[in-house]
């Protein structure tokens with residue numbers, strides 16, 4: 394059984410996934426979550442994507458906005474389930490984070506290379522790290538694909554297929570079979586949704602698709 398897959402993830406990743414998948418189940422948000430920790434790993438703030446309410450309400454900007462002011466300049470670290478967009482990379486720089494971990498590559502909107510764009514972006518030496526875990530990346534790609542496919546948001550799909558073929562195909566199948574409605578009817582937790590998607594993905598990586 395794949396039941397232990399979620400449980401083996403680091404606490405920061407579990408919190409980011411709980412936020413993103415929780416919002417996906419509760420309000421049909423695209424499942425993206427982010428947390429900011431201090432250097433010791435203590436969670437300082439959490440954010441879930443809420444782009445339906447505002448195009449600026451990304452998981453990362455929401456977590457960074459709620460960061461306690463005292464955390465400024467302490468080398469805080471972001472963990473986000475999807476590679477950040479250009480707006481969020483700018484926010485990461487302005488929040489003076491020391492590192493940004495991302496779980497899944499986003500070949501359409503992911504913009505972490507902007508951390509090297511010019512002197513302003515480079516001067517604090519914020520490091521980007523990812524993807525951290527093959528299974529986590531595939532699960533996130535499958536769930537984000539399910540959400541976008543079900544709503545007919547298909548503009549991103551060719552780029553995502555080129556990077557994550559197997560996981561995107563699984564996500565399309567999840568949308569076709571009504572997986573989200575099924576998870577809601579069974580009151581599945583974020584951890585259970587993660588493990589169910591991992592089981593369906595069968596442990597195969599995107600590259601193997």
Ligand SMILES: [Zn+2]
Pocket residue numbers: 451452453477478479480481482
């Ligand atoms: Zn963003």
